[in-house]
Amino acid sequence: MPGRVLMVAFHFPPSGAVAAQRAHKFARYLPDFGWTPLVIARKPDPMHPRDDSFAGKPAPEEELDPFEWSRLLGVLPKSWIDPLRRYWFLPDPESGWRRLLQRRLPDLVERLRPDVLWANSVPTGSLVAAAAVARALSIPLVIDFHNEWTRNMYYRPSTPRHDAAHHRMEREVIETAAVVVTLNPLHTEDLRRRFPNARVETIENGCDPADYPVAPPDPARRPLVLTYAGTVYGHQSPQPFLRALAETGRTDVQVRVVGDSFGQFQGGSWPFKLSVEGHRTHQELGGVFSESSAFFLCLEPPAAR
Incomplete structure (x- = not known):
């Protein structure tokens, strides 16, 4: 039943971030399978590398421009920044993006009429917002993990309360999704063990000659x-x-x-x-x-x- 898929991609061309390539390749090749991608991305961030190689192929339907309070911590001593960000901002420092996305998605779904909602995990807040909207609107959700969440090598919750909150959000996202996709077979097997009722598949990164x-x-x-x-x-x-x-x-x-x-x-x-x-x-x-x-x-x- 090919149709329209609303794609939430924080990083998307002309962003030069490595995560932009995976989202872009999905959007580029989904039409070959009968799906029309409708991309919602973050407005290009001047703090990130820029790459115009694939800009506009396709172009996002809309670019959101959130304000991130977490960046104000940049004036503090370097050793303070990461601990304070992990303590104050859940599930990640891009809290402005998550809130703006969750506020705007219902209107975008109403206007664009997608058959499926898709979101990837850079940052994980994209998944939290997309899952909340998918539950509220009863729209099928596909989530794509770029990295692991609570099994990530950089996962360092500030307190047991933070750890419990991360695990709760991860569980709610996975239980909401119709399909969970990872790029790593090890991650896939871990999620299948922990969430036996979830459908988890692997689509590895590739190289397009x-x-x-x-x-x-x-x-x-x-x-x-x-x-x-x-x-x-x-x-x-x-x-x-x-x-x-x-x-x-x-x-x-x-x-x-x-x-x-x-x-x-x-x-x-x-x-x-x-x-x-x-x-x-x-x-x-x-x-x-x-x-x-x-x-x-x-x-x-x-x-x-």
Whole structure:
């Protein structure tokens, strides 16, 4: 029964955030299956990278522009910000987005007449708002988890009360959804164990060759170019790989770190050449791929599993 799907996507082109790509690909390919996507996104945030590679393909039906009180905490000492945000803002710091979305969604559903409501979990507040509206209007809901919620490696509730609130919201969202989608089979199996009555499916991220031309690999390339392409934060750091590579004594290699948008990575001194670059557009990544011999992904415990 193909029809119209109202998609709630906090990150959507021209946002350059990595989460924008997953929502965009759903919107791009749903018409091939008879579904018409109607996207509700956050207005592009000047604090986030911008990528016009896929802007307008499709364009959002509406962009919301919330005010976020949590950002006022940025004037405080850095060590205070994260603990205070986790204490005061549930389920995430984007509380202005969640409230505005929950207030606007009923009118959007009335105007656009979707057959299905879809929302993804960056941030999780999108799921909370969408689930509340889906229950109130009796519209089928599909939720798409970009990351885990209460099993996330960065999940650190401030108090037992906060922990209980997170688990309650997670349960209500999953029990409201007609279908739950994850991008990770491990996450899928965890949700199936904890919520045996929920329908949980896996749709992994992919690579669309049509997005960018990539030259075939050159086995004779020297030095070998080893590339880390992605955001640098938390447990996601190239440092373990760099230390291991240095211990081999190899100097005929070059390491590229591409995507350090917020200057989180300090390169340091190594026996091989290391370059650190900021955000690249999605289409520019074709050149990065063509110039690389291999890619690496580093996740420190507890992320490495």
